[in-house]
Amino acid sequence: MTISGVERAGVPLRRDAQERRDRLIAAAQREFAARGVDASLERIARDADVAIGTLYRHFPTRMDLLLAALEPRVQEFLDGSEEALEIDDPWEGFVSYLENLFRVQAGDRGFNDFLSRRFPGNANTERIHDLMCRQIEDVLIRAQEAGVARPDITRADIVNLIWSNGRMIDATSITVPNAWRRHLYLMLDAYRAERAHPLPEPPMTETQLYDAMVQLNTN
Structure with a gap:
């Protein structure tokens, strides 16, 4: 594409x-x-x-240049995501998807920002983000339907994880560049169905998530 x-x-x-x-x-x-x-x-x-x-x-525009610069990174991520969706084991596919996502995120602050934000009014960025969202839902729902991922995880929870991982990458990229993998695998244990406990807050709605990603552009 x-x-x-x-x-x-x-x-x-x-x-x-x-x-x-x-x-x-x-x-x-x-x-x-x-x-x-x-x-x-x-x-x-x-x-x-x-x-x-x-x-x-x-x-x-800045976005024209950003998209041209990020094209190899975005394509690398999308290709890895498609490979994860082809893994037979739903949990392994879920793990592979997230590890690919955070590996690419860790290697490029611009891609990190691109993942974390929305850029309304730009059809190209919206199209890419919509595709990423569909991939997240595909790999997550498959793991939930297999009973291996807790059923109350939503796409917003994965984006929350992208945000927290981005801050960790900023803090550790020079001193401990692979620290993000420890954080990811701790979170993966929390995402397993057999470890689920009731959560005190509901997930963000689609509108709340979108607005929060747009708000990051004004901070």
Whole structure:
């Protein structure tokens, strides 16, 4: 699937224009990975050795550039998710899905931000997030129907886990880069059906979850 926010016309770019575009994407991948989705576009242009106007000619909005930069990461995640859904054992598929999700999340702060937020008004990001949501539900419902995952887990609980894991990655990525795996497996024990206890609060509604993901863009 094509996830990039910029669909180029059938006429190919001149070689020099293509080289500038490639440099911009490479610089954006480095900068978004290090600093997240709010990274400086001016710095990206400078690192790519182009004027900021050139950046905007190739990528009219920040989201256009972000999607082009994140395309390999998002595709890596989506491919791993499809593999998890093909695992025969529902619990192992659930574990594989989450481990793939957090492994990719841990390697790129920009992807971490992208997972955690919603960007209303951008059809490409909404389409990708909707696909991710369907995958979460598919792998979760399969494990619940098999009786191995507790029945009261919702998609919102998985997004809550993405948020908490993101903070852990921020705190430990330099000193203990694989600490997220311990946290994940502790949580997986809590998600097993045989360990379920009544919860004191209901899950977030779909509207509450969406609004919370949008709110992260204003904090």
